[in-house]
Amino acid sequence: MNSVRPQHAPMTQFPVVDDCLQIGGMALTRLAERVGSTPFYAYDRAKLTDRVALLRQYLPPEIHLHYAMKANPMPAVVQHMASLVDGIDIASGGEQRVALDTTMDPGLISFAGPGKSDADLSCAIAAGVVLNMESEAEMERIAVAGKRLAIRPKVAVRVNPDFELKSSGMKMGGGPKQFGVDAERVPAMLGRIGELDLDFYGFHIYSGSQNLKAASIQEAHEKTFALAIRLAAYAPRAPRTLNIGGGFGIPYFPGEGRLDLEAVGANLTLLLPGVLLALPGVQVQIELGRYLVAEAGIYVSRVIERKVSRGQVYLVTDGGLHHHLAASGNFGQVIRKNYPVVIGNRVAGGEREIASAVGPLCTPLDLLADQMEMAKADVGDLVVVFQSGAYGLTASPAAFLSHPGAREVLV
Numbered sequence: 001m002n003s004v005r006p007q008h009a010p011m012t013q014f015p016v017v018d019d020c021l022q023i024g025g026m027a028l029t030r031l032a033e034r035v036g037s038t039p040f041y042a043y044d045r046a047k048l049t050d051r052v053a054l055l056r057q058y059l060p061p062e063i064h065l066h067y068a069m070k071a072n073p074m075p076a077v078v079q080h081m082a083s084l085v086d087g088i089d090i091a092s093g094g095e096q097r098v099a100l101d102t103t104m105d106p107g108l109i110s111f112a113g114p115g116k117s118d119a120d121l122s123c124a125i126a127a128g129v130v131l132n133m134e135s136e137a138e139m140e141r142i143a144v145a146g147k148r149l150a151i152r153p154k155v156a157v158r159v160n161p162d163f164e165l166k167s168s169g170m171k172m173g174g175g176p177k178q179f180g181v182d183a184e185r186v187p188a189m190l191g192r193i194g195e196l197d198l199d200f201y202g203f204h205i206y207s208g209s210q211n212l213k214a215a216s217i218q219e220a221h222e223k224t225f226a227l228a229i230r231l232a233a234y235a236p237r238a239p240r241t242l243n244i245g246g247g248f249g250i251p252y253f254p255g256e257g258r259l260d261l262e263a264v265g266a267n268l269t270l271l272l273p274g275v276l277l278a279l280p281g282v283q284v285q286i287e288l289g290r291y292l293v294a295e296a297g298i299y300v301s302r303v304i305e306r307k308v309s310r311g312q313v314y315l316v317t318d319g320g321l322h323h324h325l326a327a328s329g330n331f332g333q334v335i336r337k338n339y340p341v342v343i344g345n346r347v348a349g350g351e352r353e354i355a356s357a358v359g360p361l362c363t364p365l366d367l368l369a370d371q372m373e374m375a376k377a378d379v380g381d382l383v384v385v386f387q388s389g390a391y392g393l394t395a396s397p398a399a400f401l402s403h404p405g406a407r408e409v410l411v
Protein backbone atom coordinates (compact mmCIF):
# COMPACT_ATOMS: atom_id res chain seq x y z
CA MET A 1 0.00 0.00 0.00
CA ASN A 2 1.11 3.59 -0.24
CA SER A 3 3.40 4.80 2.51
CA VAL A 4 1.49 8.03 3.21
CA ARG A 5 -1.51 6.32 4.73
CA PRO A 6 -0.88 5.50 8.43
CA GLN A 7 -0.31 1.81 9.05
CA HIS A 8 -1.22 -0.42 11.96
CA ALA A 9 1.56 -1.14 14.43
CA PRO A 10 3.09 -4.46 13.34
CA MET A 11 1.23 -7.44 14.82
CA THR A 12 4.23 -9.64 15.57
CA GLN A 13 2.99 -11.33 18.74
CA PHE A 14 1.93 -14.52 16.92
CA PRO A 15 4.40 -16.32 14.64
CA VAL A 16 3.52 -17.16 11.05
CA VAL A 17 4.55 -20.59 9.69
CA ASP A 18 3.85 -21.54 6.05
CA ASP A 19 1.81 -18.34 5.79
CA CYS A 20 -0.50 -19.49 8.63
CA LEU A 21 -0.84 -17.72 11.97
CA GLN A 22 0.20 -19.79 15.02
CA ILE A 23 -1.72 -19.41 18.28
CA GLY A 24 -0.57 -21.17 21.43
CA GLY A 25 1.98 -22.99 19.30
CA MET A 26 -0.68 -24.39 16.95
CA ALA A 27 -1.55 -23.50 13.35
CA LEU A 28 -4.78 -21.48 13.24
CA THR A 29 -6.37 -23.93 10.79
CA ARG A 30 -5.72 -26.79 13.20
CA LEU A 31 -6.92 -24.73 16.15
CA ALA A 32 -10.18 -24.06 14.30
CA GLU A 33 -10.68 -27.84 14.02
CA ARG A 34 -9.86 -28.28 17.68
CA VAL A 35 -12.34 -25.57 18.69
CA GLY A 36 -14.92 -27.27 16.50
CA SER A 37 -16.79 -24.28 15.15
CA THR A 38 -16.34 -20.69 14.11
CA PRO A 39 -16.48 -17.93 15.17
CA PHE A 40 -14.28 -18.11 18.25
CA TYR A 41 -11.96 -16.14 20.45
CA ALA A 42 -8.55 -17.63 21.20
CA TYR A 43 -6.33 -16.38 24.01
CA ASP A 44 -2.68 -17.34 24.16
CA ARG A 45 -1.65 -18.33 27.69
CA ALA A 46 2.07 -17.75 27.07
CA LYS A 47 1.38 -14.23 25.84
CA LEU A 48 -0.47 -13.45 29.06
CA THR A 49 2.47 -14.75 31.06
CA ASP A 50 4.92 -12.74 28.93
CA ARG A 51 2.94 -9.54 29.40
CA VAL A 52 2.97 -9.78 33.18
CA ALA A 53 6.74 -10.44 33.03
CA LEU A 54 7.21 -7.37 30.81
CA LEU A 55 5.40 -5.17 33.33
CA ARG A 56 7.41 -6.58 36.21
CA GLN A 57 10.57 -5.80 34.26
CA TYR A 58 9.71 -2.10 33.95
CA LEU A 59 7.64 -1.32 37.05
CA PRO A 60 9.39 -0.85 40.39
CA PRO A 61 9.30 -4.09 42.44
CA GLU A 62 7.26 -2.42 45.21
CA ILE A 63 4.30 -1.96 42.86
CA HIS A 64 1.58 -4.55 43.17
CA LEU A 65 0.04 -5.53 39.88
CA HIS A 66 -3.69 -6.23 39.81
CA TYR A 67 -5.81 -7.65 37.02
CA ALA A 68 -9.05 -5.75 36.31
CA MET A 69 -11.01 -8.75 35.13
CA LYS A 70 -13.83 -6.96 33.31
CA ALA A 71 -11.41 -6.74 30.37
CA ASN A 72 -11.65 -10.53 30.03
CA PRO A 73 -13.68 -12.48 32.58
CA MET A 74 -13.35 -15.94 30.97
CA PRO A 75 -12.85 -18.12 34.09
CA ALA A 76 -9.81 -19.95 32.66
CA VAL A 77 -8.17 -16.61 31.83
CA VAL A 78 -8.93 -15.20 35.27
CA GLN A 79 -7.49 -18.31 36.94
CA HIS A 80 -4.34 -18.06 34.85
CA MET A 81 -3.99 -14.36 35.65
CA ALA A 82 -4.61 -15.11 39.35
CA SER A 83 -1.48 -17.25 39.32
CA LEU A 84 0.58 -14.37 37.89
CA VAL A 85 -0.62 -11.11 39.47
CA ASP A 86 -0.86 -9.75 43.02
CA GLY A 87 -4.58 -9.04 43.10
CA ILE A 88 -7.81 -9.03 41.12
CA ASP A 89 -10.14 -6.09 40.67
CA ILE A 90 -13.78 -6.91 40.14
CA ALA A 91 -16.72 -4.76 39.15
CA SER A 92 -19.82 -6.93 39.60
CA GLY A 93 -21.31 -9.73 41.64
CA GLY A 94 -20.76 -12.11 38.72
CA GLU A 95 -17.08 -11.21 38.49
CA GLN A 96 -16.86 -11.63 42.25
CA ARG A 97 -18.04 -15.24 41.98
CA VAL A 98 -15.47 -16.02 39.26
CA ALA A 99 -12.66 -14.31 41.20
CA LEU A 100 -13.55 -16.17 44.41
CA ASP A 101 -13.27 -19.48 42.52
CA THR A 102 -9.60 -18.74 41.76
CA THR A 103 -6.63 -19.29 44.06
CA MET A 104 -6.37 -15.54 44.78
CA ASP A 105 -6.53 -14.57 48.47
CA PRO A 106 -9.91 -12.79 48.89
CA GLY A 107 -8.13 -10.00 50.80
CA LEU A 108 -6.31 -9.20 47.55
CA ILE A 109 -9.57 -8.94 45.59
CA SER A 110 -11.10 -5.46 45.46
CA PHE A 111 -14.58 -4.61 44.29
CA ALA A 112 -15.26 -1.29 42.54
CA GLY A 113 -18.27 -0.06 40.61
CA PRO A 114 -21.43 1.93 41.32
CA GLY A 115 -24.73 0.29 42.17
CA LYS A 116 -23.51 -2.70 44.18
CA SER A 117 -26.52 -4.63 45.46
CA ASP A 118 -26.93 -5.62 49.10
CA ALA A 119 -26.29 -9.22 48.02
CA ASP A 120 -23.02 -8.17 46.31
CA LEU A 121 -21.96 -6.34 49.48
CA SER A 122 -22.82 -9.24 51.81
CA CYS A 123 -20.93 -11.67 49.59
CA ALA A 124 -17.86 -9.39 49.61
CA ILE A 125 -17.99 -8.91 53.38
CA ALA A 126 -18.45 -12.61 54.06
CA ALA A 127 -15.61 -13.49 51.68
CA GLY A 128 -13.25 -10.80 53.00
CA VAL A 129 -13.06 -8.87 49.73
CA VAL A 130 -12.04 -5.17 49.94
CA LEU A 131 -14.92 -2.91 48.92
CA ASN A 132 -14.00 0.22 47.00
CA MET A 133 -16.78 2.51 48.18
CA GLU A 134 -18.31 4.60 45.42
CA SER A 135 -20.48 6.86 47.60
CA GLU A 136 -21.37 7.86 51.15
CA ALA A 137 -24.67 6.01 50.78
CA GLU A 138 -22.84 2.82 49.86
CA MET A 139 -20.62 3.27 52.93
CA GLU A 140 -23.69 3.37 55.18
CA ARG A 141 -25.14 0.24 53.51
CA ILE A 142 -21.82 -1.58 53.97
CA ALA A 143 -21.78 -0.67 57.67
CA VAL A 144 -25.34 -2.02 58.11
CA ALA A 145 -24.44 -5.25 56.28
CA GLY A 146 -21.29 -5.64 58.39
CA LYS A 147 -23.30 -5.28 61.58
CA ARG A 148 -25.84 -7.86 60.40
CA LEU A 149 -23.06 -10.35 59.53
CA ALA A 150 -20.99 -9.46 62.61
CA ILE A 151 -17.96 -9.09 60.30
CA ARG A 152 -15.94 -5.88 60.03
CA PRO A 153 -16.06 -4.94 56.32
CA LYS A 154 -12.78 -4.13 54.57
CA VAL A 155 -13.21 -0.83 52.77
CA ALA A 156 -11.33 1.67 50.62
CA VAL A 157 -12.56 4.98 49.28
CA ARG A 158 -12.77 5.34 45.54
CA VAL A 159 -11.95 8.97 44.91
CA ASN A 160 -13.26 10.94 41.94
CA PRO A 161 -10.12 13.01 41.46
CA ASP A 162 -10.05 16.73 40.84
CA PHE A 163 -8.06 16.15 37.64
CA GLU A 164 -8.43 14.14 34.43
CA LEU A 165 -6.15 11.67 32.71
CA LYS A 166 -5.23 13.64 29.59
CA SER A 167 -5.43 12.07 26.10
CA SER A 168 -7.39 9.16 27.47
CA GLY A 169 -9.68 6.93 25.42
CA MET A 170 -12.23 6.94 28.19
CA LYS A 171 -12.29 9.36 31.11
CA MET A 172 -13.21 7.78 34.41
CA GLY A 173 -12.48 10.67 36.75
CA GLY A 174 -12.48 14.46 36.98
CA GLY A 175 -15.60 16.66 36.81
CA PRO A 176 -18.96 15.21 37.77
CA LYS A 177 -18.92 11.39 37.57
CA GLN A 178 -20.96 8.41 38.69
CA PHE A 179 -17.70 6.83 39.85
CA GLY A 180 -16.15 7.46 43.24
CA VAL A 181 -16.58 10.21 45.79
CA ASP A 182 -15.64 13.75 44.77
CA ALA A 183 -12.20 14.45 46.24
CA GLU A 184 -13.47 17.50 48.14
CA ARG A 185 -16.04 15.35 49.99
CA VAL A 186 -13.61 12.61 50.96
CA PRO A 187 -12.30 14.26 54.19
CA ALA A 188 -15.80 14.29 55.71
CA MET A 189 -16.37 10.71 54.56
CA LEU A 190 -13.12 9.60 56.19
CA GLY A 191 -14.36 11.12 59.46
CA ARG A 192 -17.54 9.09 59.17
CA ILE A 193 -15.57 5.88 58.44
CA GLY A 194 -13.88 6.41 61.82
CA GLU A 195 -17.29 6.45 63.52
CA LEU A 196 -18.55 3.32 61.77
CA ASP A 197 -17.30 -0.21 62.33
CA LEU A 198 -15.33 -0.36 59.08
CA ASP A 199 -11.79 -1.61 58.47
CA PHE A 200 -10.22 1.19 56.42
CA TYR A 201 -7.65 0.02 53.87
CA GLY A 202 -6.95 3.05 51.71
CA PHE A 203 -7.72 4.80 48.47
CA HIS A 204 -8.57 3.88 44.94
CA ILE A 205 -7.98 6.65 42.42
CA TYR A 206 -8.64 5.74 38.80
CA SER A 207 -8.73 8.46 36.21
CA GLY A 208 -8.95 6.94 32.73
CA SER A 209 -8.44 4.16 30.24
CA GLN A 210 -6.70 3.33 26.93
CA ASN A 211 -3.89 5.90 27.13
CA LEU A 212 -0.89 5.63 24.82
CA LYS A 213 0.94 8.74 26.03
CA ALA A 214 3.47 8.05 28.76
CA ALA A 215 3.63 11.75 29.66
CA SER A 216 -0.11 11.86 30.42
CA ILE A 217 0.07 8.74 32.59
CA GLN A 218 3.12 10.10 34.40
CA GLU A 219 1.32 13.35 35.11
CA ALA A 220 -1.72 11.45 36.40
CA HIS A 221 0.50 9.34 38.67
CA GLU A 222 2.09 12.46 40.17
CA LYS A 223 -1.30 14.06 40.80
CA THR A 224 -2.73 10.80 42.17
CA PHE A 225 0.06 10.47 44.72
CA ALA A 226 -0.27 14.11 45.76
CA LEU A 227 -4.04 13.74 46.19
CA ALA A 228 -3.68 10.52 48.22
CA ILE A 229 -1.11 12.10 50.52
CA ARG A 230 -3.39 15.11 51.02
CA LEU A 231 -6.42 12.93 51.82
CA ALA A 232 -4.50 10.56 54.11
CA ALA A 233 -4.29 13.34 56.70
CA TYR A 234 -8.04 12.90 57.32
CA ALA A 235 -8.05 9.10 57.43
CA PRO A 236 -9.01 7.20 60.61
CA ARG A 237 -5.75 5.23 60.29
CA ALA A 238 -2.72 5.18 58.02
CA PRO A 239 -3.70 3.88 54.58
CA ARG A 240 -2.44 0.38 53.85
CA THR A 241 -3.28 0.39 50.15
CA LEU A 242 -3.21 2.96 47.40
CA ASN A 243 -4.63 1.81 44.08
CA ILE A 244 -3.54 4.28 41.42
CA GLY A 245 -5.65 2.78 38.63
CA GLY A 246 -4.28 1.84 35.26
CA GLY A 247 -5.17 3.28 31.94
CA PHE A 248 -2.26 1.79 29.97
CA GLY A 249 -3.33 1.62 26.33
CA ILE A 250 -2.50 -0.66 23.43
CA PRO A 251 -2.35 0.28 19.72
CA TYR A 252 -5.55 -0.57 17.88
CA PHE A 253 -5.76 1.77 14.92
CA PRO A 254 -3.54 2.93 12.05
CA GLY A 255 -0.99 5.48 13.22
CA GLU A 256 -1.05 4.42 16.88
CA GLY A 257 2.26 3.50 18.53
CA ARG A 258 3.09 1.54 21.65
CA LEU A 259 3.04 3.03 25.13
CA ASP A 260 6.53 3.79 26.44
CA LEU A 261 6.35 1.46 29.44
CA GLU A 262 9.96 2.14 30.36
CA ALA A 263 9.20 5.84 30.83
CA VAL A 264 6.13 5.12 32.95
CA GLY A 265 8.13 2.70 35.09
CA ALA A 266 11.07 5.08 35.47
CA ASN A 267 8.74 7.85 36.63
CA LEU A 268 7.17 5.55 39.24
CA THR A 269 10.64 4.58 40.46
CA LEU A 270 11.35 8.28 40.88
CA LEU A 271 8.09 9.05 42.71
CA LEU A 272 7.82 6.02 45.01
CA PRO A 273 10.37 6.98 47.68
CA GLY A 274 8.47 10.21 48.37
CA VAL A 275 5.17 8.35 48.57
CA LEU A 276 6.56 5.74 50.96
CA LEU A 277 8.02 8.50 53.11
CA ALA A 278 4.66 10.28 53.34
CA LEU A 279 2.61 7.09 53.65
CA PRO A 280 4.88 4.58 55.42
CA GLY A 281 4.13 0.96 54.62
CA VAL A 282 1.50 1.75 52.00
CA GLN A 283 1.11 -0.86 49.27
CA VAL A 284 0.87 0.85 45.89
CA GLN A 285 -1.27 -1.06 43.41
CA ILE A 286 -1.73 -0.65 39.67
CA GLU A 287 -4.80 -2.24 38.12
CA LEU A 288 -4.73 -3.10 34.47
CA GLY A 289 -7.25 -4.85 32.30
CA ARG A 290 -6.72 -4.20 28.62
CA TYR A 291 -2.93 -3.90 28.75
CA LEU A 292 -2.61 -7.36 30.30
CA VAL A 293 -4.89 -9.32 28.00
CA ALA A 294 -5.84 -7.46 24.81
CA GLU A 295 -2.84 -8.35 22.68
CA ALA A 296 -2.95 -12.02 23.69
CA GLY A 297 -6.30 -12.59 22.01
CA ILE A 298 -7.70 -12.92 18.51
CA TYR A 299 -11.22 -13.22 17.15
CA VAL A 300 -11.65 -15.67 14.29
CA SER A 301 -14.53 -15.95 11.85
CA ARG A 302 -14.91 -17.90 8.61
CA VAL A 303 -15.70 -16.53 5.16
CA ILE A 304 -19.13 -17.80 4.10
CA GLU A 305 -19.33 -15.91 0.84
CA ARG A 306 -17.36 -13.58 -1.39
CA LYS A 307 -19.60 -10.90 -2.73
CA VAL A 308 -18.84 -8.06 -5.13
CA SER A 309 -21.05 -4.98 -5.05
CA ARG A 310 -20.35 -2.23 -7.58
CA GLY A 311 -16.68 -3.13 -7.67
CA GLN A 312 -16.19 -3.51 -3.91
CA VAL A 313 -15.31 -6.90 -2.42
CA TYR A 314 -17.22 -8.05 0.66
CA LEU A 315 -16.10 -11.07 2.62
CA VAL A 316 -19.28 -12.17 4.35
CA THR A 317 -18.28 -14.04 7.52
CA ASP A 318 -20.06 -15.97 10.25
CA GLY A 319 -18.85 -13.49 12.89
CA GLY A 320 -19.55 -9.85 13.52
CA LEU A 321 -20.50 -7.10 15.90
CA HIS A 322 -22.68 -9.39 18.00
CA HIS A 323 -19.43 -11.00 19.20
CA HIS A 324 -17.01 -8.14 18.73
CA LEU A 325 -18.70 -4.78 19.05
CA ALA A 326 -15.42 -2.92 19.53
CA ALA A 327 -13.94 -4.11 16.21
CA SER A 328 -17.07 -2.93 14.44
CA GLY A 329 -16.36 0.56 15.76
CA ASN A 330 -19.41 0.81 17.95
CA PHE A 331 -17.91 0.52 21.45
CA GLY A 332 -17.03 4.08 22.33
CA GLN A 333 -15.30 5.07 19.07
CA VAL A 334 -16.23 8.44 17.61
CA ILE A 335 -14.96 7.80 14.08
CA ARG A 336 -14.86 4.20 12.89
CA LYS A 337 -11.34 2.88 12.30
CA ASN A 338 -10.16 -0.60 11.43
CA TYR A 339 -8.66 -2.94 13.97
CA PRO A 340 -5.71 -4.90 12.54
CA VAL A 341 -7.20 -7.74 10.47
CA VAL A 342 -5.58 -10.52 8.42
CA ILE A 343 -6.62 -13.66 6.62
CA GLY A 344 -5.17 -16.02 9.22
CA ASN A 345 -4.55 -19.04 6.97
CA ARG A 346 -2.92 -16.96 4.22
CA VAL A 347 -1.29 -14.04 5.98
CA ALA A 348 0.81 -12.74 3.09
CA GLY A 349 -1.21 -14.60 0.47
CA GLY A 350 -0.48 -14.91 -3.21
CA GLU A 351 -2.66 -12.10 -4.48
CA ARG A 352 -3.59 -9.07 -2.38
CA GLU A 353 -6.81 -7.09 -2.64
CA ILE A 354 -8.82 -4.37 -0.95
CA ALA A 355 -11.79 -5.99 0.77
CA SER A 356 -14.30 -5.40 3.54
CA ALA A 357 -15.07 -8.13 6.06
CA VAL A 358 -18.66 -8.02 7.26
CA GLY A 359 -20.85 -10.12 9.52
CA PRO A 360 -24.23 -11.75 9.00
CA LEU A 361 -26.28 -9.11 10.80
CA CYS A 362 -28.81 -7.04 8.87
CA THR A 363 -27.21 -3.71 9.70
CA PRO A 364 -24.47 -1.77 7.90
CA LEU A 365 -22.79 -1.37 11.31
CA ASP A 366 -21.76 -5.02 11.14
CA LEU A 367 -18.32 -4.34 9.75
CA LEU A 368 -15.13 -6.05 10.93
CA ALA A 369 -12.84 -4.47 8.33
CA ASP A 370 -13.67 -1.58 6.06
CA GLN A 371 -11.82 -1.63 2.74
CA MET A 372 -8.55 -2.99 4.05
CA GLU A 373 -5.70 -4.40 2.10
CA MET A 374 -5.42 -8.14 2.75
CA ALA A 375 -4.68 -11.44 1.06
CA LYS A 376 -7.31 -12.38 -1.50
CA ALA A 377 -9.63 -14.66 0.46
CA ASP A 378 -11.90 -17.53 -0.56
CA VAL A 379 -14.92 -19.14 1.04
CA GLY A 380 -13.72 -21.13 4.08
CA ASP A 381 -10.77 -18.84 4.87
CA LEU A 382 -10.33 -17.50 8.37
CA VAL A 383 -10.60 -13.77 9.07
CA VAL A 384 -8.59 -12.82 12.15
CA VAL A 385 -9.07 -9.66 14.19
CA PHE A 386 -6.01 -8.91 16.36
CA GLN A 387 -5.98 -7.03 19.68
CA SER A 388 -9.14 -8.87 20.71
CA GLY A 389 -8.28 -10.28 24.14
CA ALA A 390 -10.00 -7.43 26.02
CA TYR A 391 -13.52 -6.01 25.83
CA GLY A 392 -14.47 -8.53 23.16
CA LEU A 393 -17.17 -11.11 23.73
CA THR A 394 -18.53 -9.80 27.01
CA ALA A 395 -18.64 -6.24 25.70
CA SER A 396 -20.83 -7.25 22.75
CA PRO A 397 -24.60 -7.59 22.21
CA ALA A 398 -24.58 -11.38 21.74
CA ALA A 399 -28.37 -11.67 21.58
CA PHE A 400 -28.77 -9.14 18.76
CA LEU A 401 -30.21 -10.93 15.71
CA SER A 402 -30.20 -14.36 17.36
CA HIS A 403 -27.11 -15.78 15.70
CA PRO A 404 -25.08 -18.49 17.47
CA GLY A 405 -22.61 -17.38 20.12
CA ALA A 406 -18.83 -17.44 19.84
CA ARG A 407 -16.66 -19.99 21.62
CA GLU A 408 -13.67 -19.00 23.70
CA VAL A 409 -10.48 -20.99 24.20
CA LEU A 410 -7.34 -20.43 26.22
CA VAL A 411 -4.43 -22.17 24.54
Ligand SMILES: *Cc1c(COP(=O)(O)O)cnc(C)c1O
Residues within 6 Å of the ligand: 068, 070, 071, 089, 091, 112, 113, 206, 208, 209, 210, 245, 246, 247, 248, 287, 288, 289, 290, 291, 390
Ligand atom coordinates in the same frame (compact mmCIF):
# COMPACT_ATOMS: atom_id res chain seq x y z
C1 LIG B 1 -12.36 -0.89 33.68
C2 LIG B 1 -11.58 -0.65 34.86
C3 LIG B 1 -10.21 -0.93 34.87
C4 LIG B 1 -9.48 -1.49 33.69
O1 LIG B 1 -9.30 -0.57 32.69
P1 LIG B 1 -8.37 -0.95 31.45
O2 LIG B 1 -8.43 0.22 30.57
O3 LIG B 1 -8.94 -2.18 30.83
O4 LIG B 1 -7.01 -1.21 31.97
C5 LIG B 1 -9.52 -0.69 36.03
N1 LIG B 1 -10.13 -0.21 37.13
C6 LIG B 1 -11.45 0.06 37.17
C7 LIG B 1 -12.05 0.58 38.39
C8 LIG B 1 -12.21 -0.14 36.04
O5 LIG B 1 -13.51 0.14 36.07
